[in-house]
Amino acid sequence: MTGPTLYALTGAALVGIGVFGLISARHLLRRVVAFNLIGSGLFVFLGAAGARGGAADPLPQALIITGIVVALSASALAVGLVVAHARASGRPALPEEDEEA
């Protein structure tokens, strides 16, 4: 198995774990982590896509760095919202999904 293929499969696996977490978790913090896993998986996959044909393609690397910045800001806002929501409602889950939190 070549390097890029391994990276691409790792990325795909991360996306899969993230999707599973997103569907199965009710706790909002777990969902934020799941979103980050999916995002990271996609970035790994994008990096692997740029490594085809031997020489590394610098463009995906620039895209990934931009994407990480975007994902970081989104995560920061999400965690802030989770904390504010948990303080206001006393629960770390959405109202309609409370029973399993």
Next chain:
Amino acid sequence: MSALVAVLVLPLAGALATVALPGRAARIAASTAIAATLAAALALAAWVAARGVPRLEIGGWAPPVGIAVEADGLAAAMIVMTATVMAAAGLSARHMLAPGAAGARAAFGFWPLMLLLWAALNAVFVSRDLFNLYVGIELLSLAAIGLVAIEGKAAALAAAMRYMIFALAGSLLYLAGVVLVYAAHGALDAGLLTDRTPARTDGLALALMTVGLMAKTALFPFHVWLPPAHGGAPAPASAMLSALVPKASFVILLRLWFDVMPDQATEGALALMAALGTAAVIWGGLAALVQERLKLIVAYSTVAQIGYLFLVFPLAGGASAEMPWAAGAWNGAVFLALSHGLAKAAMFLAVGQWMAARGGDRLEDLRGIATAMPMTAFAFALSSITLVGLPPSGGFTAKYLIMTSAFAAGQWGWALVMAGGGLLAAAYLYRPVAVIFARAEVPDSPLPSRGRQVVPLILAGAAVALGIASAAPFDLLSTGRPQAAGEGL
């Protein structure tokens, strides 16, 4: 050309200034940024109408390495509509979100979030790069979520949280599609991708991007986050969220299906999108019929109106793209997006003033409000005319165009959806209009000044004027369209 840079840079600079400057100076900076961006938007539209499509390759780097921005007619029209709504929302927010009225937190947070939202909208409208669009819609969602949560109440925070989950899932689906496109073609520029050799993964990539953007547009069945989020935000924020934010992801969908990958548009996929739109028209209309709070009626009406927009796909895409009726359907959908934006913003701003006067937005609270505030009541009624699609409003022109296309295409089912949706809209808007124009004892309450009451009326008037003077916007829309759009049929 410099107007194109200005509509992107001015709101961003304004957002930074409103964060950095203290209290009163921040509000002055916000007003300045709003006025300057509005002027830049009008200048840009005039430039596009007179001289064609301005294109800018940022930093002098040409695609595929650099990012290109381009303001075609569609972008210019959306930017002008956005600027109009933003200016009206800003004027209303000066009072509704003054520090004394809404609390220090909302008074501080509103201006930077509003300007960031504006910058993101303009960036999405002019961007020609799929990854840059991802960054744009992500910034848009983050600013929009902040606006939903701005009052910090438990219900608003829950609505913002639910919105966040849908928006992030949508972004990631879109991003997954972008990654597949890059893996297959090594380019993300819309122009380069139009001329690509189709790859096997293109269908999957387009499907992923489309579903992600549908979640952000709040198309049925991804609409559940919209009513609580739009109904729970302060009125000027609701106006922007409902009138503008879904339009950004819809514009990306238009570009993907009609410009970037028209070759992937199969009949089944196009029909499925319109079928979901039909479900949105019916579901949003029925849900709006049974709401007791006026803001929720207006929010569910957004769900229904978004549904209409998706009827454009089978009428102007796929095999229809080369047909004479395609241009009519495409223009009709964009016209509907523009007139809905103006009318919906007018409605939310009117309801916001009534809530401030009566302390609530339950229909019973608003009985007879037209006697006290005739101008805003008239604005609400005018907006209803546009949403129902009665002549001579912009909504009528839009629906007329789409219906004629549907008949010409022999796809009369979609015309029935239009007609049925109009009837539903008339039914759910009759209730609030009947209540606000009812004869009732008017309790004494402080009323907003005439200058503030006229703001929603101007927006509603603009939505109607789109129908009366439709020639200039039509010419603008056809600028930069590949097929000769014109009046269509």
